[in-house]
Amino acid sequence: MSNETKDLTKQEAQHPLETERTRTRKVYTPRVDIYETKDTIVLIADMPGVDEKSVDITLEKNVLTIAGGVGQANNKGYTVSYAEYETGDYERAFTISDEVDRDKIDAEVKNGVLKITLHKAEKAKVKKIAVKAA
Amino acid sequence: MFGTSFGRFRMAPLSELQRLQRDINRAFSGFDSFMTVQELPTLNVLESSQDVIVTAELPGINSDNLNISIVNDTLTLSGSREPEVLEEGESYHRQERSYGKFSRTIRLPFNVDASKVDAIYKKGILTIVLPRAEKEKPKKITIKAA
Numbered sequence: 001m002s003n004e005t006k007d008l009t010k011q012e013a014q015h016p017l018e019t020e021r022t023r024t025r026k027v028y029t030p031r032v033d034i035y036e037t038k039d040t041i042v043l044i045a046d047m048p049g050v051d052e053k054s055v056d057i058t059l060e061k062n063v064l065t066i067a068g069g070v071g072q073a074n075n076k077g078y079t080v081s082y083a084e085y086e087t088g089d090y091e092r093a094f095t096i097s098d099e100v101d102r103d104k105i106d107a108e109v110k111n112g113v114l115k116i117t118l119h120k121a122e123k124a125k126v127k128k129i130a131v132k133a134a
Numbered sequence: 135m136f137g138t139s140f141g142r143f144r145m146a147p148l149s150e151l152q153r154l155q156r157d158i159n160r161a162f163s164g165f166d167s168f169m170t171v172q173e174l175p176t177l178n179v180l181e182s183s184q185d186v187i188v189t190a191e192l193p194g195i196n197s198d199n200l201n202i203s204i205v206n207d208t209l210t211l212s213g214s215r216e217p218e219v220l221e222e223g224e225s226y227h228r229q230e231r232s233y234g235k236f237s238r239t240i241r242l243p244f245n246v247d248a249s250k251v252d253a254i255y256k257k258g259i260l261t262i263v264l265p266r267a268e269k270e271k272p273k274k275i276t277i278k279a280a
Contacts, residue, residue, distance in 0.1 A: 031230040035220060044218065046231050048191040048258035073189075077182050081243055084149050084176035085191055112193035112258015 026088030030066070030114075041100065041118040047090045048112035055114055057107050064105075065093040066114060099123075149176070174236055175211070175260075181243050183272055185265040188240070193258035194231075200255065202262060204248040209264070212237035244270050 030045040043064075047055070050068035058065045068090040096118065104119035152174075180187040188209060192200070200213040217233040220226070246264040253262045 031232075032228060033218070033226065033231045034228040035218070035224055035226045037221070037224045041227075044194075044231065046193040046258070048193040051257050075180055078180035078187065079182070080178065081181045081186075082177070082179035082240070085178060111195060111255070112191075 026086060027091050028088050029092050030068070030090045032092065039120055041096075041120065043094070043114075043116040043118065045090070045092070045114040045116075046112065047109075047114050049087060050090065050109060050112055050114065052109045055107075055109055057105075057116065059096075059102060059105065062096050062098075063093050064096050064116075064118075065091070066116070067091045068114070174238055177211075177238065177240060179240070179242075183266070185263055186242055186244070186246065188242075188262045188264065190238075190260045190262075191258065192255070192260050195255070195258075197255045200253075200260065202251070202253055204246060204251060204264070207242045207245045208239060209242055209262070210237065210239045211260075211262075 030047045032046075033044045035042050045066060047066075047068045049070035054069040054071070056065075056067045056069075058067075070087045070089060073087065099120050100118045101121040106117040106119075108115050175190040175192050178189045180189075188211075190211060192213070192215075195213060195215050199216070201211070203210045203212075212235070214235040215233050242264065245267040247267045250265045251262060253260065255261075
């Protein structure tokens with residue numbers, strides 16, 4: 001991928017995050033798209049099985065952590081005849097730069113996709129300077 | 135990604151290889167790859183004597199773009215995921231999610247009653263419940279004491 005990534009993506013947390021977990025479930029790194037618009041930076045993460053109640057987003061200092069819990073499916077009476085994926089929790093952290101306004105972060109979950117909108121701080125927005133005709 | 139356990143589930147080794155190949159392709163193919171990489175949804179199949187449940191991780195799909203078809207004991211799941219539409223001046227810093235069309239066909243362990251199939255799409259997971267065809271249900275034979 002391009003080398004022009006911004007601070008937001010530069011320091012990627014190793015997987016799993018360097019904390020000891022108290023649950024024995026597997027932890028997956030969700031796949032993430034990040035794009036930048038004029039006023040926002042949008043982060044989209046694929047987290048199938050997660051809904052708005054089971055996702056946690058925390059911002060501490062300049063680390064934005066997303067975590068999602070997926071409930072254990074009730075498979076009583078069934079045997080697994082073929083398995084390609086396992087369920088587990090999701091966790092991933094991002095370093096965000098000063099250009100993000102910490103008080104204005106929106107998040108929504110739809111169909112297992114988490115979308116976080118980070119608004120740029122006023123000072124980081126591009127200001128256009130009009131040139132007056134002499 | 136590499137920490138998949140072979141012990142807990144019966145994993146399909148081929149799909150593991152395909153996944154590895156996909157990851158390698160992704161790593162080497164650069165930015166323009168996202169339209170050509172065909173990401174197949176991963177499936178889990180559970181069965182009981184009465185029915186079979188197929189689940190697929192398909193985050194962010196409009197359920198109108200999902201097609202399920204059943205012919206005898208073959209289930210085909212196809213659909214597409216639409217990419218985010220970026221306006222001019224907007225750009226990606228990172229793109230790991232894949233878009234585009236996908237199609238998967240699997241053989242079910244028995245014939246199913248196609249008219250009674252239920253499919254639910256919730257939280258990015260598609261669950262298809264396929265009841266076993268009535269005539270194929272196992273019959274319990276009682277043994278009479280002589």
